[in-house]
Amino acid sequence: MNGTVRLDVDFNLCARDGLCARECPFGLIEVDAEGLPSLRRAAEKMCIGCGHCVAICPRAALSLNGISASSLPAVERHALPEPESVTLLLKSRRSIRAYKPEPLDRREIEALLNVARFAPSAVNSQPVHWAASLEPARTRELAGMTVDWMRSVPDMPYKGWITAWDQGQDRILHGAPHLVLAHAPESARWGQVDCATAVAWMEILAAANGFGACWAGIFTRAAQHWAPLKAALNLPEGHVVQGGLMLGRPAVRYARVPERHPLRLHWL
Ligand SMILES: Cc1cc2nc3c(=O)[nH]c(=O)nc-3n(C[C@H](O)[C@H](O)[C@H](O)COP(=O)(O)O)c2cc1C
Secondary structure (H helix, E strand, O other): OOOOOOEEEOOOOOOOOOHHHHHOOOOOEEEOOOOOEEEOOOHHHHOOOOOHHHHHOOOOOEEEOOEEHHHOOOOOHHHOOOHHHHHHHHHHOOEOOOEOOOOOOHHHHHHHHHHHOOOOOHHHOOOOEEEEOOOHHHHHHHHHHHHHHHHHOOOOOOHHHHHHHHOOOOOOOOOOOEEEEEEEEOOOOOHHHHHHHHHHHHHHHHHHOOOEEEEOHHHHHHHHHOHHHHHHHOOOOOEEEEEEEEEEOEOOOOOOOOOOOOOOOOOO
16 A cells, blocks of 8 residues: 555454454454454555455454445345346347437446446556546547548558448447546556456446447557547546447347357366
8 A cells, every 4th residue: 555554443343253364365464362453564565455354344343544344335145146147147248339329327327437446456456547428429529530540540451441431330439429438547557457347347237237338449549549539538647548338328139149159268
């Protein structure tokens, strides 16, 4: 954490079960002869603020950096979906490339992002930031800037996409009303993976909520390379777009799960 880290223990609530000490990924909690936990000095440098110590305590006896367990949402185990439901959701999710013109409202997009922010990140660094277009006209403008980039690249393999755009067809963002981008500081060690993970969560959540989404790979490339587009996105200094999604209300429904490669696995 490289700063002050504080673990407060409510001695009346603590069951002296050592769960928090066992759970700390870096072994930064010690337990005294009476079974009471406290932070080791190394925590100042090594605590990643993952909150596992607080989250695992069944008695809500701990606070980390002033955030008490009792202020955190409880895990309602009975409300979790059955494995079959999750499997069905994952297999039936499809990349959506046809959208109804009605946009989502700001709260619907924020609600998805407010779950995606719980995606895992390397050493709990949480480097992911989001940028999103609310207005369909703005989304279209950004798609157009991707086409500008395509026109600027000699031997661009996507010539057909440029022709399609000129004929009124958007093969970049497929007429989606929104674009949602995950960006991170260039210096973030696992920035690309952390952003991709969060975007994948976002796509699944969109499907779970009956929305449509599709990875915007071409747009992401353009956002990494085309200065006018980078400028239009107005990201913080040193940030890079590492992934993004088209988003909207689907105008299509899939009746079947298409086949994929069989499992390729070798045991180690
Ligand atoms: C990193 C990544 C980038 C992608 N970029 C695009 C894209 O720019 N345009 C597009 O139409 N689909 C894009 N896709 C969607 C893939 O084409 C799609 O996932 C694949 O064909 C499988 O279809 P499914 O997602 O319905 O299973 C991308 C997917 C990923 C994972």
